[in-house]
Amino acid sequence: MNKILLILFFIGNILNTTIIRGQNTCPLIPYPQSSSRINETFQLSSRCVIVYTEEFESQAYLLQKELLRYTSIAVSTLPDKATLDSNIVYNVIKLKKDYKFKSEGYSLKMHTKDITITAGQPSGMINGVMSLVQLTRLSTLQNPLVPIECWEIEDSPLYAWRGFMLDEARHFWGMKKVKQILNWMALYKLNRFHWHLTDSQGWRIEIKKYPKLALIGGIGNYGEEYTPAQFYTQEEIKEIVTYALERNIHIIPEIDMPGHASAASKAYPEFSGGGSPKYPGYTFNPGKDSVYTYLTDILKEVDALFPSQVIHLGGDEVHYGNQDWNTNKDIQDLMKHEKMKNLKDVKNYFFQRMADSLLLIHNKVAAWDEVADSQLSPEHTIVFFWRQNRPEQLQKSLDRKFNIVLCPRLPMYLDYAQDTLQVHGVDWRKFSYNSYQKVYSFSPQDIPVKYPKNCNILGIQANLWTERIETEDRLDYMLFPRMAALAENAWTKEKNKNINSFNIRLKKQFNLYKKDHIYYSDPFTPKETGEPVR
Template identity: 55%
Template sequence: MKITSIIALFLLFNLNIFAKLICPVIPLPNQVEKNNNVFTLNYNTVLTVNNESLEQLANYLQKEIHVRYNKSIPITKKERYYNINLRLNKHKKKDVPIIGAYNLSVTEKEIVIESNNSEGIFNGIQTLLQLINSGKKTGNIVEIEGWEIVDTPLYQWRGFMLDESRHFFGTKKVKQILDWMAYYKLNKFHWHLTDQHGWRIDIKNYPKLSRIGGIGNYHDELAKAKYYTQQEILEIVNYAKDRFIEIIPEIDMPGHASAANKAYPEYSGGGSKSHPEYTFNPGKDSVYTYLTNILREVDVLFPSQKIHIGGDEVHYGNERWSDLVDVKQLMKREKLKDLKEVENYFFKRIADSLLRLDNKILAWDEVANADVPANETILFWWRHNRPEQLKIALARGMAIVMCPRYPMYFDYMQDSLQVYGPDYKKFTLNSVENVYKFSQDNYGIEIPKINNILGIQANLWTERIRTENRLDYMLFPRLAALAESAWTAKNNKDFISFSDRIKKDFILYEKNGIYYFNYQDRKKTGEPKY
């Protein structure tokens, strides 16, 4: 045998040993120590809490263990020999608790999850569910390996955006995605509900937005209207809240407005040949009343106090603005020298409306230059080829969510053998590994030690995604790679370890009917066309 082959076998053997010592959790906890204990989950196990505020979380854990593992664990006030304890610890007034951080200890006698905040307890529960999944199962018992875990998130914003304007997927699918986000400790669901191809949220003051604007999708402009009723919105928001996920709706403006303008053409600012009726008219006062009324209803439905107003790619369809009498009068009255200043005027007025609703202003990185209050704005940096937008936001002190197209656009190809989607040779290849290796330091931008980067987010646009199978294929397991990039410290990350830990989730995907991309065996799951 050649020496190189011997070395390769040696490395493989040692990597396998290393993998077995790694905690089988995604995202990988930041401080982990394995002990020699084994906790036996059996009919004697009980679940206890030290604070009444944790009873709902105890009920959640009880139900998840029952549904996932067919084990019925009673909640009691008296501890037994085998206890799962949820403990909310008090902190001193001077301390600032790290939201989401938790400690987890697995010994022979008990499992303890403790934190000084409920979100931390919930994250510890997700870690425990993964440890149970990896445990040795014999008959009616599960043997859970002993671990001492001290875990803290890298970022407070760990997000995923789903575009449902171009193709609509519905309540059941959104809830499934929220379940997996929770499992991976992702906590922000950015919901792109309006765009050119469909308006997907019912607005009672303007019913034609959903009834007419909801007609069509990216591939069929006459498809039956699909949208979420306000009751369905509230149901999904509450479902997410139970999983400590905040939902941020996006109502795109002043561009990407074709679906809205189909319903109420009197507010249109026109468009271009390739993007007809693409904008709202920034010169009409009635437009601001109309949009503010919409935002008021959206504010009632979403308690996050955050509404994303888009603000991107306005130049694709604002060529008619120069000819509109309303815009000409606006420019003269406000002394605006060009259409970019008209655009920024629009942002300022809408920002004022959001602030009166006590909402943060969320927008894509085109808004970095706009006259909006920096301390009330969260900027989403998506154009990795426009680093100056990130620099401007950093200099202004804006809060920032990093979601650069490379590697955070999940509609982009993830493998060189993939056939459908934006050509990776022209754009980028957003592989599982590239998502995993994301770092805010990868873009040649000097980021100060004290900065306002809240976190990271992946975006899934659905021009080329018509079916749930295609959606799953593009989302899983990149969602898991995203989670580890958002949670785990850079020096604790290891893609080989991740690739070993993700194998157990492949089995869970199959049980959940998720048509995932198996990047370790590409022939196992073929690429769906739609």
């Protein structure tokens, strides 16, 4: 009998310890580098006031807006030099500066009567604000009057570049959807939005000097050649850029060249280098000087809209549609004059000239990993490694000391199936699948290359191509919850990552997705959210 009681005692202790550990696990995604539960709660109410130092004024207003959006509770803001009314008892949220926090680092200290967020830079303050917003949403989802659990957190990111790419050339999504995606990127502390705005199927950005690019090039999408033109005006672009920057998200626009240019060729065929029977009008013409003037004019307008000082020029898959270069007189004359041996030399010549144009307007050039074969300046170039079956392209980039963003198709292409249950879109039997677990566990060490000690890996990124995504439901389904897995992989140090802990925290996010009308994929009970066909 005593042995049985002793066994039961030990089992009870184990269960109790497990429960306590579960309660002491911070619910945030991405998981912070250091966190501890405080046995207190904070009551959000209209008697809360956000007190801020001068440099964090815009972050105070951001917190005010986000709390109002998600809880319908209006809190006030006040500069730290102002005086609170001594006749009113306030709960205070303080935004403070401390230079010990580098770049995006922050601390969050919560108690019953006050919360303090401390950071050294606005980017770090935004991360702290978003941690508080997420904790608030998780606590008050059912009732905004429910007290918020208190935590002490000290946090900073693993990678400086934590990116997501959205393809709007194949299918256009519009400002409302893009802002929703930016909201979730901010909540998950993703800080680079790579915006694929041009491709063969559509040109989605207004260029005032060449209006037909949007008016004609914006007609159609993937699979539907003659849908009405859809594109962003420059005023809409400015609004989205401002919205993103308020949330510590830098937008990297992509203007694809010299391939993937069919939409532009429809608008201004005089600048086309032709294509192939399967891909007509696929390229710009590297043999015409007027083409470089044309494209530089475009990039100058793009630069004026995007303050990131990085423009992505694509550079991938040119060989799909450059067969006409073999018979194009301008290009053949160029090859003779420059003593070029092949069409690859032509592409590299074109890219060098366009990179020089970007450098003159103080922009870095970003490009897919084909550019590793070029002679571009490593200091001013960012290579996006996407072909996991071509590790030599990453090795070349490392050896030449390019800045690098890792976004290999496996597992970082989010148009790929999430599991073997998916029946639409990219065939997982042929191309494999990218589960959220694979996104979560991806490591640079998975790629068979030799990393030098001080390699310039800026970070990681996931890409969502939309050839096979026609509706918002399917867009959501392919993006969530893999965005959460991406965020934790990019932010949280390996020693603090745990897939079991992540799964527990991820399940709590599903109610937030529902609240935001996001049609997410549920990997735990797949029947809960069936796969959208389109």
